[in-house]
Structure formats: structure tokens, C-alpha cells
Amino acid sequence: MSNTRSQMPFSVVAGQDMKPSGALPHGIANGLVWAIRARPGEDPSPLEPHEIESLLNDRTPPSNYPKPSESWAWLHFDTVHSSARQHVATLPCLPEDVSAMLAETEYGVMLEALPGLVWGALPAFDDAVSEEDRDICAWRFAMRPDLLITTRRNPIPVLGAAFRTLRAESIPRSPAGVIDRALREFTGSVRRQIGKLDDELDRAEDALLLIERRTDLGHLGGIVGKGRRRATELRRVVTPIDRVLRDEDLELPEWAEDELRDRTERQVHAALDDMIALLDRARSLQDELGSSQAEETNRRLYILTAATILMFPATLVTGFFGMNTGGMYLASGAYGTLEAGAVCFIAMILTWVFLKLARLL
Structure with a gap:
């Protein structure tokens, strides 16, 4: 041979x-x-x-x-x-x-x-x-x-x-050793994937802490969402294994008890613990990311609202002078446009002062 x-x-x-x-x-x-x-x-x-x-x-x-x-x-x-x-x-x-x-x-x-x-x-x-x-x-x-x-x-x-x-x-002394090795190889692969997902969450967390303006959070949401989805898929696979190994009604023969009940069960439970920890971390990071995105949205709405309020008096003045009626004030003067612009500017300043005194800005 x-x-x-x-x-x-x-x-x-x-x-x-x-x-x-x-x-x-x-x-x-x-x-x-x-x-x-x-x-x-x-x-x-x-x-x-x-x-x-x-x-x-x-x-x-x-x-x-x-x-x-x-x-x-x-x-x-x-x-x-x-x-x-x-x-x-x-x-x-x-x-x-x-x-x-x-x-x-x-x-x-x-x-x-x-x-x-x-x-x-x-x-x-x-x-x-x-x-x-x-x-x-x-x-x-x-x-x-x-x-x-x-x-x-x-x-x-x-x-x-x-x-x-x-x-x-x-x-191994019995075929149960082969089942044990196959399961340990599977849980090892699961834990390797968990490690890679954990590294991706580390990068997302570092980016979230380093971003000052928080204007580019979309790609971080994709990273966190991908990690959470994969971890959920793995948990749905590992949890049934842990459940059947912990079943008190399952009476394994003595020659299979040591391999499957002891070593395999510990490996599966360790992988499940790592997975639950990863899911908790991904969930908290996703909550923080959602909070940051909501904060950024509120900041943008605040800027837009403030600009709209400051421009409202000027809009009112220009609307008034834009009426096609006889005897319009400043219509015949040489500096009517400048005077109308000064009125708009003064109205905006007065509005800004009022918002500051009212602590709305």
C-alpha cells in the first residue's frame, strides 16, 4: 500500500x-x-x-x-x-x-x-x-x-x-471523542468569528469617540448592524446545542458522558457567553450611535430653525416694501434701497437680541 x-x-x-x-x-x-x-x-x-x-x-x-x-x-x-x-x-x-x-x-x-x-x-x-x-x-x-x-x-x-x-x-477511547472534537472545532470557529466581530466593533467605537462633528455616522451604523446580525445568527445556532447538552432528562451512557457532558459542554457554554457579551456590547454601541445620530439631527434642526427665525423679520420687511401700492414709503428717495436694507438688518439684530435675552439661542 x-x-x-x-x-x-x-x-x-x-x-x-x-x-x-x-x-x-x-x-x-x-x-x-x-x-x-x-x-x-x-x-x-x-x-x-x-x-x-x-x-x-x-x-x-x-x-x-x-x-x-x-x-x-x-x-x-x-x-x-x-x-x-x-x-x-x-x-x-x-x-x-x-x-x-x-x-x-x-x-x-x-x-x-x-x-x-x-x-x-x-x-x-x-x-x-x-x-x-x-x-x-x-x-x-x-x-x-x-x-x-x-x-x-x-x-x-x-x-x-x-x-x-x-x-x-x-x-480517543470511544467514538464520543470524535463528536467532541467536531463540536470543539465548530465552537472554535464560532469564537474566531466572534473575535473578528469584536475587532470591528472596536474600530466602530474608536471612530465614534474620535468624530467631533458627528456628521459621518452612517457607515458606523452599517458596521454595528452587520456585527449584531451575525452574532444573532450564531447565537441562534449555539443556544440549542447548549440546551440539549444541559438537558437533565438526557441520560448519556458512561462511555459518552465524560466527552459530551464535560469538555464539550464547557466549550459550548464559553462560546455562548462570549456571544452574549458581544451582543450586549453591540446593542449598547448601537444605542450610543443612535443617540449621537439623534443629537446630530437635533443640532441641524436647531441651526435651520435659528436661521429661519432670524430671517423672518427681513422677509416681513421685504414683503411689505414689495407691495405694488401708491405712496410707498422710500419709493422716491435716492437711497431708498439702502434704507430698506438697513431696516431689514436692524430688524434681524433686534430679533437676535430678543432670542438671546429669552435664552432661546
Whole structure:
């Protein structure tokens, strides 16, 4: 077997250099991306076709599932095609409702457990280049002490990251460790996005404090609004995870309790705390920005109102002298225009003095 094959054990499913005798039956390979066996202290090894068939056809009831053993298997399916979903929905090794859940395409967050079986659906980001542009999608799993089955319809980077961490010195004791790593990778991505949003709010806050005239606040509102919208989207995704992990009615098996209840729950709760703090900050900054915008609007209205009031007497005088009536005062003098202008100016001065004495300016 080549070095590339040993580094990427899932290549056995679609490898080009496999011998015909090692080809997987169509019913088993339908949608299968990788199939490996993990043993602590050893590098993951690809499963043979007969091993995959034996695992998928194991009809042992959940109550009789084996206790944690020295090794466990991980089968990962791509359910983008309807034939793959149909195949996964009828896996004999799982209860019917669990197999049907693995083939679902609707987004949702859930976590259920029986004494020997844990299954659920968890969120993740798709594989967009920029973290800010990544959409939320779901991946699903079902695991027992000796087997982990995961499905996804969109490329999920967190599963690839969890797969790449499987090395001889870092193989978890049970499949629950893979779920823990995938969730921690997801919460890490969430916290990185929170950090970037926090930096953007820092820049908006600095600009808000440095602007003296407060005449250019529109672009700051866009920055704060974008950060608040993204933080709200992330909170709506992380909150259900925190809720299902804290559900007191959920009784996880002992082999999954330590991984999911302890480390994963702490990571998710920390990300949720950071998100709530960011939302509070964005909300207060948006309130301050709104107050500054209202203050700027009031200042402009004040200037406009003062100018209108000061010009009102001059408008009255010009309106009076503009009447086409006989015997108009100053109509025949050589300096009538200057005298009328002086009357307008004096009226404006008297108005200004009155507003000052009345403390209206």
C-alpha cells in the first residue's frame, strides 16, 4: 500500500489502485466516503469490505450493544444523492428511527440516547472560503461503543478536521471523542468569528469617540448592524446545542458522558457567553450611535430653525416694501434701497437680541 494510502485511509472506498477482489459491493459503498478502524496507540487503518458488511448488517439490539472495547470503527456517508439517503435510511445495524434520522435533510439540532446508543444532529459551517460567508448546515451521527456512523449532505470541514486529528497518539477511547472534537472545532470557529466581530466593533467605537462633528455616522451604523446580525445568527445556532447538552432528562451512557457532558459542554457554554457579551456590547454601541445620530439631527434642526427665525423679520420687511401700492414709503428717495436694507438688518439684530435675552439661542 502506498504512503498516500496510509495517510488517507478513507481512500480505500474510492481508490483507483484497489484490486477487483477488494471492491466494495454497491449496496455498501453507496455514499460511503471513508471507513476506518481506530485503536488507541495506533494509526487508523482502512476497513476491509467484509468488515464493513459485517458492521452494517449487525442486528444486535441497542440494549445488547458491546461495552467499550480496544478499538472502534468510523463510517462516514455522503447523503447528497437520494440513493445514498435511501441506503442509509435502511441500515440494519441501527434502529429504524435512528437510520431514518441519519438520512434526513432538514436542519435541526437534537441529541438522544439509549443505554448503548447515542444519536443526534448537530450544526456546522459549510466549506466557504471566508468564515464570515459560511452558511450553517447540519450533520448527523449515531454511535455505539464500537461504531460511529456520520452523514452529511454538504461538505463539513469540522468532520475533516476531526478525521485529521486521528493519529496514533491522539485516538480517543470511544467514538464520543470524535463528536467532541467536531463540536470543539465548530465552537472554535464560532469564537474566531466572534473575535473578528469584536475587532470591528472596536474600530466602530474608536471612530465614534474620535468624530467631533458627528456628521459621518452612517457607515458606523452599517458596521454595528452587520456585527449584531451575525452574532444573532450564531447565537441562534449555539443556544440549542447548549440546551440539549444541559438537558437533565438526557441520560448519556458512561462511555459518552465524560466527552459530551464535560469538555464539550464547557466549550459550548464559553462560546455562548462570549456571544452574549458581544451582543450586549453591540446593542449598547448601537444605542450610543443612535443617540449621537439623534443629537446630530437635533443640532441641524436647531441651526435651520435659528436661521429661519432670524430671517423672518427681513422677509416681513421685504414683503411689505414689495407691495405694488401708491405712496410707498422710500419709493422716491435716492437711497431708498439702502434704507430698506438697513431696516431689514436692524430688524434681524433686534430679533437676535430678543432670542438671546429669552435664552432661546
